[in-house]
Amino acid sequence: MSQQLTKRYSHLMHSIPSNSSIEYPLNPWIPLWWSAAFPGYGHCMINYPLIGYSLIIFEFTVNNLAKVNKAIYLSMLGDFQTAIDVIDLRFFYLYIGVYVFTMFDSYRRCVDMNNNYVLSFRTTTLTKTTKASSFSINTLNKVSPITATYWEMIMPGLGSLYLNHLISFFFSIVSWVITIGFSRFYVGVYYTCIGNFEKAKTILDPQWYLFIPSIYGGYVYFAYSQAVITNFQFKIAQSQFLRSEYQSTAFDIPLPVRAGGKTMYIVASFEHSTAIELALTELEQIGVEKSDMFALPLRVRNEKKKLFDNAHYSDGVSFVDLATILGSICMLLGGIYGFVLKQGPILWALYGLVGGGVLGFLVKWVVIKKLPSLDLFGRTRATEVVMMIRCGSTNDNQIKEILWNNKALGLTEYDPNKGGD
Incomplete structure (x- = not known):
């Protein structure tokens, strides 16, 4: 840039x-x-x-x-x-x-x-x-x-x-x-x-x-x-x-970079629902291996919503x-x-x-x-599950579309060679 x-x-x-x-x-x-x-x-x-x-x-x-x-x-x-x-x-x-x-x-x-x-x-x-x-x-x-x-x-x-x-x-x-x-x-x-x-x-x-x-x-x-x-x-x-200073290529990611070929990571956040399992199974159907997916449930702070x-x-x-x-x-x-x-x-x-x-x-x-991504008070719903997918640059857009279609609350991508999106 x-x-x-x-x-x-x-x-x-x-x-x-x-x-x-x-x-x-x-x-x-x-x-x-x-x-x-x-x-x-x-x-x-x-x-x-x-x-x-x-x-x-x-x-x-x-x-x-x-x-x-x-x-x-x-x-x-x-x-x-x-x-x-x-x-x-x-x-x-x-x-x-x-x-x-x-x-x-x-x-x-x-x-x-x-x-x-x-x-x-x-x-x-x-x-x-x-x-x-x-x-x-x-x-x-x-x-x-x-x-x-x-x-x-x-x-x-x-x-x-x-x-x-x-x-x-x-x-x-x-x-x-x-x-x-x-x-x-x-x-x-x-x-x-x-x-x-x-x-x-x-x-x-x-x-x-x-x-x-x-x-x-x-x-x-x-x-x-x-x-x-x-x-x-x-x-x-x-x-x-944070992207500039705390996304070092030396960081040991839970899903290591594959030998040969270009590897990138897509990270998405969800709240608990069947949409998570629908997303995972749909990703498997397009050829993403289970070993390339990493899901981490979070314990969320229970806080009253604010207007x-x-x-x-x-x-x-x-x-x-x-x-x-x-x-x-x-x-x-x-x-x-x-x-x-x-x-x-x-x-x-x-x-x-x-x-x-x-x-x-x-x-x-x-x-x-009436907005699907917001709760009763208009606040963004809490992140309860974080998902990381290892993929190549050829199918990353397809994976993103699947995650968005299955109610992902937030999404970003990380290229170990360049840093975050």
């Missing part, structure tokens, strides 16, 4: 003192949605922060000049004539063009990022995970997605600080302070808590208040997703390191993405209609946030249950 090609498609970039920019495959519809919820958020989620922050500033500026949020609020309440009167056409059509472009561009860039990730994964053999300077030491470590989410929910920006995304932390704090200041959000919370709902309705400014659902939901999702991505990148970097990723385990099956999307939508609707309902926009926005979040969890839970 040429050094030039490796640098061309790097999937991890460190900066000092801010944290790493990490390429990670993402469904393009996710950044498109967050661009629709708040222009700029989608670009931030796919590691284009400069473009993202510029679009966020544009959203705050032009939305307020055109009174888009206030027009949305009045339209949702059925007061269409007042909505027409309040909108400023000088800025409204400018806003529409940039708004649509933002969704298109975030989708396009995400597709390009996914392609670059594939190339970087294929060409990068070893990832540098530490960068130091006189200002800071930036190290890629595993983090807790729940901790990042918790602090982000307490105060937007703190989750980014926990992840060492310092620029994101600063921008989040500034944008949040400006939004709650002009919307008088905390004043509305105070009057809601003492039961003065009518005062809460009159004190809040809908133009600024309607920014909060998208901002808050986007902050929370960004913190959680970046924590999960960081953990995945750590796993990839560690796998590269969320943590610092020690991330599988990429996020229950938070749909929950934050539906939570922000329902929070927005609750915030709008709360102005005409008895308990006011603060409580109804809270009801919407909780209700939409729970609905998102339930929908994702039902979908995950």
Whole structure:
């Protein structure tokens, strides 16, 4: 692998003192949605922060000049004539063009990022995970997605600080302070808590208040997703390191290399099921001898399954993405209609946030249950049996296909002459 090609498609970039920019495959519809919820958020989620922050500033500026949020609020309440009167056409059509472009561009860039990730994964053999300077030491470590989410929910920006995304932390704090200041959000919370709902309705400014659902939901999702991505990148970097440093050709493998001819090994993991015996017998039918197969049952730690990723385990099956999307939508609707309902926009926005979040969890839970390689909670099933097959390079693809078809949880190959796959 040429050094030039490796640098061309790097999937991890460190900066000092801010944290790493990490390429990670993402469904393009996710950044498109967050661009629709708040222009700029989608670009931030796919590691284009400069473009993202510029679009966020544009959203705050032009939305307020055109009174888009206030027009949305009045339209949702059925007061269409007042909505027409309040909108400023000088800025409204400018806003529409940039708004649509933002969704298109975030989708396009995400597709390009996914392609670059594939190339970087294929060409990068070893990832540098530490960068130091006189200002800071930036190290890629595993983090807790729940901790990042918790602090982000307490105060937007703190989750980014926990992840060492310092620029994101600063921008989040500034944008949040400006939004709650002009919307008088905390004043509305105070009057809601003492039961003065009518005062809460009159004190809040809908133009600024309607920014909060998208901002808050986007902050929370960004913190959680970046924590999960960081953990995945750590796993990839560690796998590269182990293959590079701890797959010596001098290691005495349980199935020794045959004299003459090219020998390689395929290692697969399973959970206990009849699929293991089906795989073994099928391998025998295509000519693999029993002496070329080595199966090792494991004693597995009995641990209760977790609904969320943590610092020690991330599988990429996020229950938070749909929950934050539906939570922000329902929070927005609750915030709008709360102005005409008895308990006011603060409580109804809270009801919407909780209700939409729970609905998102339930929908994702039902979908995950149907995935064959995952358990009830979306976690990858535990490895209970490790199997090693000695073969030649002529039939390795056929053996891999048999193992995958018989529910292998994971699979790799090892060539004693070259190292791991």
